[in-house]
Amino acid sequence: MTDPDGTARQNLIRAELRRVDGADPGAWAPSPKHRKMAASPLRFLRGSAQLYYADLANGTLQLPQALLARVPTTAVMGDCHVSNFGFLTEEGSHGDTVVFCPNDYDDACMGHAHWDLARYIASLVLAADFCRGVLDGRYASDEVDDPADLTAATDEDAREAGRAFLDAYIRTCREGVDDPSRRDSALTKFPKGHVLRKPWKKAKRRRAGGRDFTAKSTLAKEVEIRDGRPRFRDRPGRFAALEPARARQVHAAFRPYVDDAVLDLVLRLGAGTGSVDLERFYLLVGPEHFAGDADLPLCHVVEVKQQRPASPLHHFPDLRPENRLDPAHLTVDCQRLMQRSPDMVLDEAVWEDKHWLVRSRHHARVGIDPEDVALAKKKPGKRLAAYAGACGEALALAHARGDRRSTRFEAAMARVLAEETDALLDAAGGYAARLIADRQLLKAVMSC
Structure with missing residues (x-):
């Protein structure tokens, strides 16, 4: 069926956004999420995972049938793209091993691995488009101060990066068939000249005990010591204080899930793109009798986030029985499967008739922006391909952990x-x- 003026497609986009976000992008005052999505196609992809699965279900996007018919299902990210990989410390803020891996499991479920693969490859194309748009003024970036001497990856570069991603994924699966313990490995080191060398070293410096822990770790950026007690910083637009009665309710509901005293709590504002409109709280957790700077490494931030059903499940509800678990429970189970060493604080709760995810924030969390990997003074395509290869290896390891009893998934996927x-x-x-x-x-919808 043709749609020459795009009306049917526009109606589908509007309906899918309204269904998940509870807000109409054509409203007089569009939601913060939809404004973010309109800023670039890459942002649009990041906020529209539900549309991706609608397109898979209705045949608009057709992926190779052999991947559907001949490969077992496994635990998948659900919202796989270039910005949902990065560095973190294993076991949450309590660990000291820095790994490169998937870092977002909000849409995780049991599904088809090629869902993640195709979505990631599409995001490579859009990351290159975004970086070219930054250089020619079509898109805005807070990460680029002087674009004059930079070049951006081309569409051809993005395709080669996609190939590098798949080659690394296939190679890792084959290695897993030869040695099943391969799934228990992780990307923990990068050589000189690799695009991820600098962010890896940055993450190592920010872990507890690292030289930048007290200045640049996630904890240091969000917390300060006032009157001898750690407190969240005053950061308008990021944090908001809760009314005393509301703070007591949040404390009572979630104190049992954390591993120490709750020293402070705030409402977290405007996080992410896909989940920007969901309510979330940050809890500062640490020793009840805080004794000063020496106790700061014993503190950490725990995120409590309202959880909604994973994006694939509206259109693929019956793929696996596990997907009938409540949304936060499913996220926890999939994250525990896909991570080599899951967060020490990783749990789910039901409160106020909503499902909530409770999990550690990582001291050494370092994300990767498209500008980091698809813009460079020379050979941005080479940087993008190296990054994509690392993502392919990390994702293959995460997918392989969905079945620890056999290597059937790895064997079928590699072939x-x-x-x-x-x-x-x-x-x-x-x-x-x-x-x-x-x-x-x-x-166009938002300008009506």
Whole structure:
């Protein structure tokens, strides 16, 4: 069916956003999330995972049938893209091993691994488009001070990066077949010249005991010591104080889930793109009798976040029985499967008839922006391919952990994906082009 003026597509976008976000992008005052999504096609992809699965279900996006028919399901990220990988300390803020891995499990469920693969490859194309747009003034970036001597990755670079991503994924699966203990490994070190070398070293400096812990760790950025007690910083637009009665309610509901006293708590404002409109709280957890700077490494931030159903499940509700678990419970189970060493604080709760995810914030968390990997003075395509290769290895390890009893997943995925690499690259690249047009349709809705 053709849609020459885009009306049907525009209506689908509007309906899917309204269904999940509870807000109409065509309203007089669009939500903060929809304003973010309209800023670029990459932002649009990050906020519209539900549309991706609608397109898979209705046949708008068709991925290689062999991947569907011949590969077992496993635990998947659900919202896989270039900005949902990064560095963190294993076991949450209590660990000291810095790893590069998927860092967002809000849409995790039991599903098809190629869902993650195609979505990631599409995001590579949009990351390159975003960086070119930063240089020519189509998109805004807070990460680039002087673009004059920078070049951006091309569409051809993005395709080669997609190939590097799939090659690394296939290689890691094959290694897992030969040695099942491979799934218990992680990316913990990067050589000189690698695009991830600097952020890896940055993360190591920010872990507890690192030289930048007291100045640049997640804890240091969010917490200060006032009158001898640690407190959240006054950061308008990021944190908001709670009314005393509300603070007591939050404390009573979530104190049992954390591993020490709750020293302070705030409302977290405006986080992320996909979940920007969901309520969340930050709890500062540490020794009840805080004794000063020496006790600061014993403190950590715990996020309590309202959880909604994973994006794939509205359109694929019956794929696996595990997906019938409540949203936060499913997220916890999938994160525990996919991580080598899960957060020490990782739990779920039901409160005020809503599902809540309770999890550690990492001291050494370092995210990766598209500008970090697709913009450079020379050879941005090489940087993007190196980054994509690391993501492919990390994602293969995470997917493989969905079944620790056998290597059937790795064997099937390595065999079928090698046959379908070009078909998957073509499908994901075509979908990226659709999303560029979809972002314009969203802008048109919002300008009505």
